Amino acid sequence: MANSRSTENSTIQAVDAPSCDESLVHLDNVRQVQPEVLSTEKAQRMAEFFSALSDPHRLKLLSALAQQELCVCDLAAAVKMGESAVSHQLRVLRSQRLVTYRRQGRNVYYGLADDHIMTLYREVAQHLDE
Amino acid sequence: MANSRSTENSTIQAVDAPSCDESLVHLDNVRQVQPEVLSTEKAQRMAEFFSALSDPHRLKLLSALAQQELCVCDLAAAVKMGESAVSHQLRVLRSQRLVTYRRQGRNVYYGLADDHIMTLYREVAQHLDE
DNA sequence: CAATCCTCTGAACAGATGTTCAGTGGTAAC
DNA sequence: GTTACCACTGAACATCTGTTCAGAGGATTG
Numbered sequence: 001m002a003n004s005r006s007t008e009n010s011t012i013q014a015v016d017a018p019s020c021d022e023s024l025v026h027l028d029n030v031r032q033v034q035p036e037v038l039s040t041e042k043a044q045r046m047a048e049f050f051s052a053l054s055d056p057h058r059l060k061l062l063s064a065l066a067q068q069e070l071c072v073c074d075l076a077a078a079v080k081m082g083e084s085a086v087s088h089q090l091r092v093l094r095s096q097r098l099v100t101y102r103r104q105g106r107n108v109y110y111g112l113a114d115d116h117i118m119t120l121y122r123e124v125a126q127h128l129d130e
Numbered sequence: 131m132a133n134s135r136s137t138e139n140s141t142i143q144a145v146d147a148p149s150c151d152e153s154l155v156h157l158d159n160v161r162q163v164q165p166e167v168l169s170t171e172k173a174q175r176m177a178e179f180f181s182a183l184s185d186p187h188r189l190k191l192l193s194a195l196a197q198q199e200l201c202v203c204d205l206a207a208a209v210k211m212g213e214s215a216v217s218h219q220l221r222v223l224r225s226q227r228l229v230t231y232r233r234q235g236r237n238v239y240y241g242l243a244d245d246h247i248m249t250l251y252r253e254v255a256q257h258l259d260e
Numbered sequence: 261c262a263a264t265c266c267t268c269t270g271a272a273c274a275g276a277t278g279t280t281c282a283g284t285g286g287t288a289a290c
Numbered sequence: 291g292t293t294a295c296c297a298c299t300g301a302a303c304a305t306c307t308g309t310t311c312a313g314a315g316g317a318t319t320g
Contacts, residue, residue: 025207029200033208038193043186045258051184055308056173059180063168070159072267077160079167085309087268092308097260106266106317116257120250127246128175130227185278202297215279217298236287236296 052096053120057081058089065099066118071107182226183250187211188219195229196248201237 038046053059060079064070072090076083090110093099098117101110112118168176183189190209194200202220206213220240223229228247231240242248 025203026201029198029204030207033194033197033200033204036193036197037208038186038190040186040190043189043193046189046254047184047186049254049258050180050189051307054177054181054184056168056170056177057308059173059176060168060170063166063173064163067163067166068159070163071156073155073265074159074163077155078163082310083267084269084311088308091268097257103267103317106264108267114257114260116253120253120257123246123250123253124176124179127227127244127250128179181277187278203295212280213297214281214299218278221298233287233297236294238297 049096052092052098055089055092057085058093061086061089061093062098062112062117062121065110065112066121069109069111071109073107075110179226182222182228185219185222187215188223191216191219191223192228192242192247192251195240195242196251199239199241201239203237205240 053062057079061075064075064078070078072086073083075090076086079086081089090099090101094101097113099110100113101108103109183192187209191205194205194208200208202216203213205220206216209216211219220229220231224231227243229240230243231238233239
């Protein structure tokens, strides 16, 4: 009964990290939540995905592609960026499978990869409108 | 800053000027798509939102909060970060209204702001599982 | 073949991001 | 009151991001 802190337990001892934390945390809560925390790998993958969407230029590119397939130079004109910059950004979008591409003659045509993205878009738009 | 290249001449750039010189880009496509491109402000806001989700530590924090309300020191223990770092990250999540918080005694309890986020989460998880 | 176009790539640089450290404010316990 | 704790903040620093520039790879045209 040393500490009068809490309903059922508590005490120190880091949950499984031997390092830093020796302060009094609510151990029961931490223990309950910790196994449900996203694994580092999944968190990483998901962060990279969101990262691909975290740039206004890339979002503009996607909104353009949501209309129709376009080649790089048209995309550049549509969003008013340099072609090299567009190419760099499309690389990012490709790496997360947000866009597809196919070569036709000298041009490479890009399009949206699937519909998850539009669903996502609407969900976020809704959140931002609140 | 400057409006991009102008090294050679002509080329891109005139998209919304009614010049009849369609030398290099597929003007019709560009004209068709351009008005549908996300505005800079909306793209910016949306990018900031996704940006808040683009860090593995913040995603871990959210996944912890998806389980239950937690105070900062518990969160820090659950995701194994320093409390200061957690505080900084929570600030980002707050700025995008991803979390709520309330003070109770010495602690500040954080929770998920709404259900859009879990919907988003599932949508992305699904996308990544393909 | 040479010339031209479209796209991609790597390097370099400016700006943004995330961590740690040190210090502050507010609340509860002594 | 003093002390201890929890959370927030600002500064400094290392790292990551995105742009531009210069040039290379592929494909078409004359």
